Amino acid sequence: MRSFEYARPETEAEALELLAEHGGNTAVLAGGTDLMNLLKRDVIQPARVVDIKNIPSWRGLKPQDGGVLIGANTTLDEINEHALAADYRSLIDVIEGIRAIQITANGTLAGDLCQLPHCWYFRNGYGLLAMQDGESLVATGDNRYHAILGNSGPAKFVSASRFAPSAMAWDAKVRLVTLARSASEGADAVAPKEEWLPLDYFFQTPKVNSQGVTVLKPGQLITHVWLPAASDTRSATYEVLELCGLDQPQASAACCLGIDGGIVRSAKIVLGHVAPTPWIAHEAAKWLVGQPLTSDIAETAGRMALAKATPLSHNDYKVQMAETAVKRALLKATNQLGEIL
Ligand SMILES: Cc1cc2nc3c(=O)[nH]c(=O)nc-3n(C[C@H](O)[C@H](O)[C@H](O)COP(=O)(O)OP(=O)(O)OC[C@H]3O[C@@H](n4cnc5c(N)ncnc54)[C@H](O)[C@@H]3O)c2cc1C
DSSP states (O other): OEEEEEEEOOOOOHHHHHHHHHHOOEEEEEOTTTTTHHHHTTTTOOOOOEEOTTTTGGGSSSEEEEEEEEEOOBHHHHHOOGGGGGHHHHHHHHHHOOOOOOHHOOOOOHHHHHHOOOOOIIIIIITTTTEEETTHHHHHHHHHTSSSSSSSSSSSOOOSSSHHHHHHTTTTTTEEEOOOEOOOGGOOOOOEEEEEGGGGGHHHHHSTSSSOOOOOOOOOOOEEEEOOOTTTOOEEEEOOOOHHHHOOOSEEEEEEEETTTTEEEEEEEEEEEESOOOEHHHHHHHHTTTTTHHHHHHHHHHHHTTTOOOOOTTTHHHHHHHHHHHHHHHHHHOOHHHHHH
16 A cells, blocks of 8 residues: 555544645545555555544534435444434435445445445556557456446446435435635635535546546535435335345345325436446336336336346346346335235
């Protein structure tokens, strides 16, 4: 591991200053469950690591604007145990699917949203796009865990976040802060800049290796995640996991449904681990509205969500997995999953 500066700020202002220095070549340390591996393997080489765990205003859950605000330092166990999170069933589904207490005790929701792809080419130093001599190593190599949607460009990894599908289905927003130039304060003045961004616009598919997997700029970070009121919304996440180990899901789907009189009145479906970003299944969700949610309807919605899949040479098996994940998430949200399993 290369050497780096370590900083442990106690306020937001201090953290932003520490992150902005070194030209923004800094990294945020939350639970560290993934960051430490990236550092050890030399995948990233920040000049400074800024440990944000000691900032009290970024910890815990509290009601806000009818919904719930979750601080960037809050661990997955703390979310799981908090009464305010209980109605966000699809998020709890994800936490319950994580079979490593090290991850739930230390990992954070914001850290999960920002984690880098687990693509083995990327983790072994070939860059996010894994190109060599102008050729995609993924397209010609072992691509069994790679993208089946949104993979026509050079990016063929899958988004690593396990919580993004459910948080996006809830229409979550993230609070982003950074130190930015302030024209009103003079040419060299910088001031904290805050932005509330819908999570739907947070992820991006890079076209070159220097672009990230999110819109975060150097020195910028998530301080909070906000979820709207759960009210009568039904939600669920279904992840297709291997039978053992600390593996990432091979495909997942999350949904939020508004149901009235047995008829779907609103729907949002988001798939995970199938594309370089979480994948919103707009057409399938639109089609569901106005229908009763039966097993056949859920199955058709699954097929519609994957209708435009373009599997690579070794991963067409993921198409059926993702279709099934959509079907099962819909049935789970409406308490019907037990009937088909
Ligand atoms: C061996 C291994 C097994 C794993 N197993 C699982 C598993 O079973 N289930 C699972 O869901 N995940 C797993 N993960 C992934 C990861 O540990 C979790 O996603 C965890 O939630 C990440 O949270 P963290 O707080 O530890 O993030 P960190 O490791 O601290 O950070 C992860 C990334 O996000 C950035 N970051 C962190 N916080 C912020 C912020 N607030 N704003 C901007 N950037 C930020 C960091 O700089 C880093 O790039 C595994 C990882 C490894 C290496």
